[in-house]
Amino acid sequence: MAKYGEYLKKQFPLIDEDLKKYVEDILDNGAGEFEDEEEVFEAIGEVLQGISEKTEDDIKDICSQLLHMLQPDHQGMNNGPRKVLDAPIHLASMTSNLTETQPELKSIWLQTRDDNLKVDAKKLEKAEAKLQQKQGKRSDVKAAPVAAPVLQTATASQVTSKKDSKLEAKGTNRTQDIRIENFDIAYGDRVLLQGADLVLAFGRRYGLVGRNGLGKTTLLRMISAKQLKIPSHISILHVEQEVVGDDTIALQSVLECDFVREGLLRREKEINASISNGATDPALSSELSEVYAQLENIEADKAPARASIILSGLGFTPEMQARATRTFSGGWRMRLALARALFSKPDLLLLDEPTNMLDIKAIIWLENYLQNWPTTLLVVSHDRNFLDTVPTDIMHLHSQRIDTYRGNYEQFHKTKTEKHKNQQREFEAQQQHRAHVQEFIDRFRYNANRASSVQSKIKMLEKLPELKPVEKEVDVTLRFPETEPLSPPILQINEVGFYYSKDKVIFTNVNLGATLESRICIVGDNGAGKTTLLKIIMGILSPTSGLRSVHRGLKFGYFSQHHVDQLEMNVNSVELLQKDYPGKTIEEYRRQLGSFGVSGDLALQTIGSLSGGQKSRVAFARMCMGNPNFLVLDEPTNHLDIETIEALGKGINKYTGGVILVSHDERLIRMVCKELWICGGGTVASIEGGFDEYRKIVERELEAANK
Structure with missing residues (x-):
């Protein structure tokens, strides 16, 4: 303990003695349990960040050193025992690791990759080893090797009209509305949507609701990845992954989303640099005037104020707006991703549970901000108040299809309830009518005098539309355990x-x-x-x-x-x-x-x-x-x-x-x-x-x- 206690004191000279003792206790208790430096960081990283100005990467390096002190033979350290490779090297995995160490190789937005489908090879190897160990305890027979789980992926198919395909091929399709008709989505062997239709009118705000596990998030990913075809000129932004941390300050990270403004400002600098270096080409002066006119036309000077307002609404103080993105935690980087999306104003904005990362003040601000959203919005949310405030329409995903209702969630709930009551009444009335007619048929089936009446009744039954009873969603119940009373104080x-x-x-x-x-x-x-x-x-x-x-x-x-x-x-x-x-x-x-x-x-x-x-x-x-x-x-x-x-x-x-x-x-x-x-x-x-x-x-x- 003394060894890493001295190391902590050296790295954090101002650390309080009680706090140092607290960190040492955590390290002592978890000495044999920590799998890697990430687990050490999760245990003490927040505490160490709170007592210094060190970056998250610096703290992680310190946690790595502490892990080595706790477990000198830890495999992750360079001076630990070497492991001989017993399998071919997988180049795709090496590339994936490279993008993490070289942020410039990685896009700030990740729209088409489903992170849930990744397999962590180390964790999988550990899980297999544990399972084999369990099997070995249960039987003296040598355990059979555990097969790696089969990865399931989401797939989509849809029917497209010839008219839309021709317009798309010619490049003359300018509609801002989105129609995705007769499409299916499956996740592995499980069908999530079948023969579904999705119509998004430009400028409307849609709330997508439905039970957990029915495919709401998968649908958003299929749209953002354009596995469901929509007009190519429509820009889509799916806020799903946090902003990658680097030295870019938060405010600039948001401003960089306006590619037109950034390109014009970059060209302005280039032209001014050329003129300062003695260039006399009159075309440069003419181009500079045109750049200034375009900047004025898009109100480029107001962009920093607009970005600052969005960041402030999402909880970023002026001091935080001037900090590098790498200094923020994952939750705050998700807020940055949301700020970038709101600033960008894509033709279609896809939000998946945006209130999860926000406190109540930021949620109220976002509700007010989105009520004036100028383009199309499709949001998945569980927040009842948010769904009553923001959407103009509600889309209900159930029974492998999507039903659309005008109005907010409260109106949707009333309309759906009334609709189900009417459907059930209609079904029950038809069942009574069928039973009454069938009774007549059964009574007079062998009566020659009533033969024509019986035949007409049989034909009438055959022509009746087949109504089905309303499929009631299973009620969710959460039952917490019974407790015994305790005498106060508690x-x-x-x-x-x-x-x-x-x-x-x-x-x-x-x-x-x-x-x-x-x-x-x-x-x-x-x-x-x-x-x-x-x-x-x-x-x-x-x-x-x-x-x-x-x-x-x-x-x-x-x-x-x-x-x-x-x-x-x-x-x-x-x-x-x-x-x-x-x-x-x-x-x-x-x-x-x-x-x-x-x-x-x-x-x-x-x-x-x-x-x-x-x-x-x-x-x-x-x-x-x-x-x-x-x-x-x-x-x-x-x-x-x-x-x-x-x-x-x-x-x-x-x-x-x-x-x-x-x-x-x-x-x-x-x-x-x-x-x-x-x-x-x-x-x-x-x-x-x-x-x-x-x-x-x-x-x-x-x-x-x-x-």
């Missing part, structure tokens, strides 16, 4: 303060009490310390001042998106629970998964093949397998569909334990919140008036910022 933090370094205080004098009846919701800007507060409540972090006291019988269940992302991808859900909670029957594991909507064949699919929302439900099931009596939920709605968020709210309300929730989903907060805490300004404070009052505060702040 949970108390008094005069608590916390800082990563003395010049970076997160909060001071926090007083918070909770019982098994508590439904506390914590809101605040990103970076205000919400997740840090949760970790102090659970005892993962120790406060730098104040006291934390908990009932000895209190058992926390912690959910965060971080846990979802770290699920083992090469096993199925039953195997995952079996590994974490051994000794139970298969029926118990399946019953637990079924409590969170993961049932049937879904429980036997590899976790890597599940949608984001389905993975979240698996993470809920795993969290509750330990029967917690107090839930701490950090942004639990990311990737959940609307129906599952509703089920989550109902499940929390029925739960007999305590709940502390960090969320930006307005509807969920309104469903469950009994006590609202605002985290920000170095403290945490309760607010009278609940979410309505908080929303008013945020809107006043946005109005003041826009003046």
Whole structure:
């Protein structure tokens, strides 16, 4: 320990002794568990970044050195044992690695690659080794080699009209509307859409909704990759991958999206340089005048202000706008990608769960901004309030087809409900009519006097259109475990303060009490310390001042998106629970998964093949397998569909334990919140008036910022 303690002191001379001890404890506890430097960085990187001006790459280098100190024989180090290659070198993998070390080889936007389909060779090799080890324990027979999983890919096919094909071939197609008719999309052997139609009218804003796992994200990827054919002159931008970090400052990164402006400014510099060097060609002066005219025509001088407004709305302070993109975390780089898209104004903007990366203030700003969006927008979102505010139309993906409804989500819900009622009434009326006619036929089938009537009735039945009963979507239920009552006090933090370094205080004098009846919701800007507060409540972090006291019988269940992302991808859900909670029957594991909507064949699919929302439900099931009596939920709605968020709210309300929730989903907060805490300004404070009052505060702040 002394060795890497000295190394930490050398790298961070100003590190507080308590903080150094905290980092050393993490390294001691995880010494044998860290697989690579990325895992070390995940464990202590945020803490180390908070106490220095070092870049993320510098911190990663330090984490790599620490890993070598913890595990001197670690394979990743240059002075570790050499590994003899036992397989051909795969050049495509080498190229992929090269693009990561040479950012200039990599496009700032990645639109056509489905990251979910990548296989990490190292992780796959480890997973195979673990599985073989398990098989070896169960049997004395030598384990058979494990076959690598077959990669599934999404495929699309569509019928195109001859008229559109001719216009496209001639280059005379100028329509801004998009019509994708009679198309199919499959993912491996599974058909997601069949004979579907998609019509996007220019200038309309469409919200795409549907249950998790039905193919919403895949559809967006098929459109952005142009595997579904649309007119070639229509520009598409799909905000899916974060901006690659380099030395470009954030504001310039956004401005670079305007290729016309950037090209004109570059040409202006070239011409001025030539004139300064003594060039006398009159054509240069004429071209320079033309460049100036074009710059004035596109209002190039106003572009920095417009880009700054967008960045500010998404939470970037003036100081952050002047920072290099490599200094930002993945979440902030995703915001940069969104800012670039909003600044670019493509003909078709595709957004997939844009509110996942935003706090409530940024969500409200984005809602207001997109209401004046000038081109076509197609957005996948689970945020009910966002869908009530932004879209002009709702597209409902279900039963391998897409139905379009005019209006926002609330209007869609009413119309769909009424439509289903009418369809069911019509079906039931027809069934009664059929039964009545069939009864007549059966009664008089052998009556010669009624033969003609019977024949006419039979023909009438044959001509009746065949109506089908309304296919009801299966209701989602999330059932949290029953808990035993505990005598108070349950949970108390008094005069608590916390800082990563003395010049970076997160909060001071926090007083918070909770019982098994508590439904506390914590809101605040990103970076205000919400997740840090949760970790102090659970005892993962120790406060730098104040006291934390908990009932000895209190058992926390912690959910965060971080846990979802770290699920083992090469096993199925039953195997995952079996590994974490051994000794139970298969029926118990399946019953637990079924409590969170993961049932049937879904429980036997590899976790890597599940949608984001389905993975979240698996993470809920795993969290509750330990029967917690107090839930701490950090942004639990990311990737959940609307129906599952509703089920989550109902499940929390029925739960007999305590709940502390960090969320930006307005509807969920309104469903469950009994006590609202605002985290920000170095403290945490309760607010009278609940979410309505908080929303008013945020809107006043946005109005003041826009003046």
